[in-house]
Amino acid sequence: MTYEDNLETSALDARSALELEVVKIATYNLERTNNHLTVSKEVERMFKTYKRYNNDLVDSSNNQDSTSALIRRHLQWKALKFAGSLAILECVDQIEVSHYVDALRFCELLDHDMEQFEYDLNKAPHERLSDYIRTLTKADNKAILSIHDLKNKVTQLTYLATNYKN
Numbered sequence: 001m002t003y004e005d006n007l008e009t010s011a012l013d014a015r016s017a018l019e020l021e022v023v024k025i026a027t028y029n030l031e032r033t034n035n036h037l038t039v040s041k042e043v044e045r046m047f048k049t050y051k052r053y054n055n056d057l058v059d060s061s062n063n064q065d066s067t068s069a070l071i072r073r074h075l076q077w078k079a080l081k082f083a084g085s086l087a088i089l090e091c092v093d094q095i096e097v098s099h100y101v102d103a104l105r106f107c108e109l110l111d112h113d114m115e116q117f118e119y120d121l122n123k124a125p126h127e128r129l130s131d132y133i134r135t136l137t138k139a140d141n142k143a144i145l146s147i148h149d150l151k152n153k154v155t156q157l158t159y160l161a162t163n164y165k166n
Contacts, residue, residue: 028091037084038094046100050076068115075111079103125160129153 001009039047054076058069080095082103087095123131132153136143 025089025091029088032093035093037087039080040094040096042097043080043083043095043100046097046104047076047080050079050104066118068111068118071114072111075107079107082106125156129157 054072054074058064058072061069063069079100080103083095083099086099086102087093090099120128120131133143133145136145138144
């Protein structure tokens with residue numbers, strides 16, 4: 001049996017194992033289609049505290065207008081939405097502290113990724129080329145770059161250099 005066959009079998013087994021649980025969650029929530037999730041008072045207090053924390057963090061940063069700052073200012077909402085998803089999966093009608101704490105931890109875990117993405121996005125083309133070559137570098141400090149990739153990168157840098165204005 002090949003690796004792909006094993007992977008396919010594992011995926012089918014996982015799907016079968018989850019099927020009853022998914023049906024249970026769907027049935028429970030379909031019966032409550034017109035009912036809204038409620039938010040516990042403790043979660044409301046945590047939401048306000050987290051909002052204040054996020055705003056204070058952005059206000060003390062150097063770049064308050066960056067994309068990551070905007071996302072940080074709204075992270076409490078993302079955590080609340082995610083907490084609601086966790087409550088739905090648990091088949092409960094109220095978002096509890098445990099849901100919000102788990103969601104908050106997840107949001108905080110990924111927050112640095114957005115800052116890193118924005119940093120990489122704003123790099124100059126030659127810096128991106130340098131980073132790209134670093135990803136190709138092997139243990140012996142040699143990098144293999146195809147002629148096609150090299151041509152594309154040089155073409156991009158040439159275009160930028162010829163259109164540069166002081």
